[in-house]
Amino acid sequence: MRRGRDTSPDTAPAASRLTDCHRSLLTRRAFLAGLAGVSTVALFGSGPARAVEAEPDAEHRWALLDAVQQHLLPSEPESPGAREIQALAYLRFVVGDVKVDAEERGFILAGTAWLEDLSLQRMSASFLDLDHEAREALLRQVAASPQGENWLSTLLLYLMEALLTDSAYGGNPDGIGWRWLEHTPGYPRPSAATIYPRLPL
């Protein structure tokens, strides 16, 4: 917590949260380490370890991320979902941004392979071919493991960023997220020419 700066509490973990942060990091590392090994199910859920299926190609990977995002933040008539806030475009910015921890960016992408593998094992179908209920059931299984929960939590974080940060970064087009949650942004606002990757740092 940074007193005297009005900072959002989550940007500076208090000591009591240190252990949680550390655990999160360790689960992410364990997860990534699993890429070199064999244990998909051991990472994302209980069950016998087995060899990883062929990894999805880049296009398939982004299709999986798109599907998961839309499940986590669905579109509704009165409120925007992942599609309307352009969450996938925003996530592409995040994955390409060197200011985001490389381990985390790798983690976001790697999770799709594990998700798809788990889907093929448990549901005998690609995640993309599952209906809403089956996707929900599978994601609940994912969330039951620390690694899977961490992955979904990471995707939710970037969904919230896509929803509520400036549209100059690719999400929240025309302030659709701000309008939904009745949020008033500050000014001056950044433009595509003045987002932080373009600052003379």
Place this chain on the structure above:
Amino acid sequence: MTTDCDVCIIGSGAGGAPVAYALSKAGQSVIVLEKGPWLRDEHFYKDELACCRRSVYTPELRHEQHVIEEADGKGGWRATPTSESGWDFWNGTLVGGSSNLMSGFFHRLKPVDFRQLSELGPIAGANRADWPIDYADLEPYYDRVERLIGVSGHITPRPDPHPAQEPRSRADFPYPPTAEHPVSAWIDRACESLGFHALRVPRAILSRPDLGRRACEYSGYCGSFGCASGAKGGARAALLEPAVATGRCQIRPKAKVHRLLSDRRGRVTAAEYVDAEGRLQQVTAKRFVVACQAVETSRLLLGSRGPRFPDGLANNHGQVGRNLLFSAGGSGSGDLEYASLTPEQVAQLKVMGPFVNRALDDWYLIEDAEFAPGPHKGGIVEFLFAHPNPTGKANRAKWRDGELLWGRPLKRRLEHWFRTDRTLRFEVFCDWLPTDDCFVTLDPQVKDRWGQPVARIRTGHHPHDLRVGHYLAARGERVLREMGAVRVRSSISGAPPANLMAGGCRFGTDPATSVLDPDCRAHEVENLYVTDGSFMPTGGSVPYTWTIYANALRVADRMLQAAA
């Protein structure tokens, strides 16, 4: 001997910039070495990602970090590198330092802060000490800061002055208060009905254009953000730009000082730094000023060994890094629900932009037998709205009872969290008692991107700090309840707020127990000064910036007198 400049200053924030300003105005040549980039007003936007969610104004922790030692609950200490914990101890690595990003609520210390040991006595386990100067010595410089930086506020005149008002040499501030939020009047009424005395808090923010800077534009996004209008009295806008305009002050950004070189006589001869291109450079000067913020100042001295200083510059008595201070206390909050207010009140509450500008200092000294016999040092309660940045709040909504929430339930929760109330917070500031369990050393293993040992910070707190914090938080909670807030809660902890640091190079009269003399010159190094918050033997119960500004101006005067 010819040198590159009269004075070389390492660090361009609230400690270094006043010296650069005063000395260059007085005709001295000054070179300021700053590790971070030089951003101007036009580079600052209300951009949550830039200010608060990425390491834009601070180093990336994988490149530069700290190692934090916390009590492990078993009598030992657990050390964790911040690259693993994410617990960032950087506060603003850019020209002007973290003063670019402050909220600017400004408080002076009070006379008792200079004489805590004499007036309040020792506390077992704490290294309380009197300052070698009095409030009266610093008051002219507090006053000067009001005009130089631009402090806006109002002093309640006699015959009904604010009870805890510290002595002032002038009747009022040079600028009227910044625009105030409607909720400020609600706080006033609640305090009045409780018999408390709400303090109208001054701001280091221009309420009208002056000093070549624009007035505040009241976007509602201030703390943690750089100021685009120039109204905020940060070191860059208020001091460095006028200093550079003298033609005698040169700022070298992206200059990471590795060490200070010293000769056989024990004098500093040069600051060795790596420039933006990675080249090793040196600046020679007659005198050197270190102001890198408390932790990094101690680290630089400890890492600057020389013929006379085998354990680090000015550290032959083993005092550098000791008695590090943070600010004890914590925070609390309550929600003002729209459903319980009139439409007019809701409209008032939703106003964005003006400042709350209210605090309580009724218990700066606690004289309450229920707390403990005799007077005890207390602190202040500062009121403010929850930060308007939405993403952190939204991200917290995903956790319910320890489980992840998503889909429509998450969306309903977001709507509830964002559209039904506004959260009013308070922050408690009280003394972080100096102890032998809070200090800076060099980590024996972890290095930064240049191969230099990083600072290792032990963060032990004194249990008395928590007692004081709880005492103050209980009174903050009473105000929120009186206002009709619900879900009123507070959290007091011994976790150090990384942006409120001081100490590590105490000033005093005894070289065996202090690093600096009363003029903030190193006892052991005749041409070395330290002008950030490191000098403070005790911290006081308010944010440090105004005191750092004032003391740095005081030291600059002493430097000029010494040069004459």
